[in-house]
Amino acid sequence: MYQYAAVLGHQPHISLAELSAAIPGFSLESLETKTVALFSTPEEIDADLINLLGGTIMLAQRITEADVSMSDIPKLLSGEVTKVKKKVTFGLRCYNIPRGDIKTAYRKGKEEMKRQGRPCRYIGNDKKPAATALLKDSGVVSGKKGVELFVIRRPNELWVGKTIGIQDIDAYTHRDMEKPVRDTTVGLLPPKLAQILLNFGGWMAREALPEEEKKKNAARKRKKKEIYTVLDPFCGTGVILMECLLRSWPVEGSDVTTKAVNGSKKNIEWIRKELKILKKDVSDSVTKHDATKAFSHKTLPDIVVTETSLGPNLSKKPNKTELKSLVKESEKLQEAFLQNAAATLPGVPLVCTWPFWRLGAENVRLEKIWDALTKAGYEAVLPDEIVADNPERPSLLYQRKDQFVGREIVILRPIEKS
Numbered sequence: 001m002y003q004y005a006a007v008l009g010h011q012p013h014i015s016l017a018e019l020s021a022a023i024p025g026f027s028l029e030s031l032e033t034k035t036v037a038l039f040s041t042p043e044e045i046d047a048d049l050i051n052l053l054g055g056t057i058m059l060a061q062r063i064t065e066a067d068v069s070m071s072d073i074p075k076l077l078s079g080e081v082t083k084v085k086k087k088v089t090f091g092l093r094c095y096n097i098p099r100g101d102i103k104t105a106y107r108k109g110k111e112e113m114k115r116q117g118r119p120c121r122y123i124g125n126d127k128k129p130a131a132t133a134l135l136k137d138s139g140v141v142s143g144k145k146g147v148e149l150f151v152i153r154r155p156n157e158l159w160v161g162k163t164i165g166i167q168d169i170d171a172y173t174h175r176d177m178e179k180p181v182r183d184t185t186v187g188l189l190p191p192k193l194a195q196i197l198l199n200f201g202g203w204m205a206r207e208a209l210p211e212e213e214k215k216k217n218a219a220r221k222r223k224k225k226e227i228y229t230v231l232d233p234f235c236g237t238g239v240i241l242m243e244c245l246l247r248s249w250p251v252e253g254s255d256v257t258t259k260a261v262n263g264s265k266k267n268i269e270w271i272r273k274e275l276k277i278l279k280k281d282v283s284d285s286v287t288k289h290d291a292t293k294a295f296s297h298k299t300l301p302d303i304v305v306t307e308t309s310l311g312p313n314l315s316k317k318p319n320k321t322e323l324k325s326l327v328k329e330s331e332k333l334q335e336a337f338l339q340n341a342a343a344t345l346p347g348v349p350l351v352c353t354w355p356f357w358r359l360g361a362e363n364v365r366l367e368k369i370w371d372a373l374t375k376a377g378y379e380a381v382l383p384d385e386i387v388a389d390n391p392e393r394p395s396l397l398y399q400r401k402d403q404f405v406g407r408e409i410v411i412l413r414p415i416e417k418s
């Protein structure tokens with residue numbers, strides 16, 4: 001088994017669910033803090049995976065299983081940088097370790113490098129590990145110019161790993177802020193959340209493979225990149241579509257408004273140019289279509305991944321009566337869409353977000369839709385080891401403090417007819 005630490009994003013329950021969905025054989029070992037999870041996997045993780053995980057900020061791989069202590073850090077450090085040419089850069093990212101011990105480890109690390117006649121510099125200090133931007137630029141994550149050791153004091157052991165991946169914040173900001181069409185009136189889906197939804201979709205598609213295919217995939221040492229075809233029937237200005245293209249997943253988008261369709265097309269054209277994603281390598285199409293009306297796909301998509309309507313753009317918090325009518329409207333739309341998907345996209349799993357509203361301390365969620373989804377022939381599921389607040393209504397709530405409308409993520413598997 002390979003062991004890893006993940007630094008989770010600001011919605012850790014969703015980040016964990018994403019890890020479980022994206023990494024076959026994922027097994028959660030412990031949550032060391034609210035945002036640091038330790039887990040193991042039967043296969044080694046490709047460090048590039050971090051670029052497809054919206055909910056994980058950093059990944060570290062354990063480098064020793066032997067019983068080690070802080071005094072072993074200099075030795076572990078030098079063992080990790082044998083291939084580094086010229087100057088060695090190193091850092092320590094420590095959890096539950098007293099500052100004095102971190103300071104000593106830095107000093108001894110430097111002394112060890114000096115003893116070996118190797119010039120070195122360290123990033124971060126006993127008060128704070130290196131900022132992520134510095135880490136990215138310093139070449140320690142790739143291992144080319146050095147290493148950052150990731151150290152956690154656990155009750156019975158010292159867990160020591162090395163940082164192998166770090167989220168590229170600049171790339172997300174660029175995709176989010178620089179795309180030509182941003183429509184604030186329908187809500188802006190963060191690219192990270194789009195990735196999370198796609199990873200849930202990937203899990204569903206993998207699960208739906210015939211048993212034989214699953215076994216073949218598991219047996220293949222170096223698996224081929226997973227490619228799934230996606231439909232986003234409420235595509236808005238196309239964040240999900242763009243994220244599909246980035247991972248080479250062919251995608252179709254549709255929306256009921258011409259404005260959204262044109263917006264998506266422009267954004268797709270932009271991302272293709274920016275990142276040189278060629279049509280011959282990965283296809284897309286965007287059409288005007290009402291998601292409650294029959295889909296007519298010659299070949300069904302592997303998955304539907306979509307952020308459904310968040311409802312009208314509100315200038316102020318609605319009162320209880322207004323909220324009731326918002327809920328009713330949304331239930332009607334969601335139900336009509338589910339019935340339509342069941343009839344015209346048979347057997348295709350759906351990953352959707354539904355709106356919910358925050359009224360003071362209370363979350364007002366869609367209610368009737370839970371019966372409707374069973375009637376339409378779906379069951380809501382969550383990735384392995386992920387426990388829902390309400391096991392009868394498994395879903396994940398995504399909310400931001402500054403936003404009044406949240407998104408309830410549901411993963412809907414078609415119920416097999418016996």
Ligand SMILES: C[S@@+](CC[C@H](N)C(=O)[O-])C[C@H]1O[C@@H](n2cnc3c(N)ncnc32)[C@H](O)[C@@H]1O
Pocket residue numbers: 186187188189233234235236237238239240254255256257260289290291292307308309310333
């Ligand atoms: C929350 S937005 C989706 C935003 C999108 N994820 C993005 O990246 O911009 C919901 C979209 O659903 C569309 N919509 C609402 N009712 C629809 C329907 N019946 N069929 C298709 N699209 C619909 C709206 O026009 C809106 O663009």
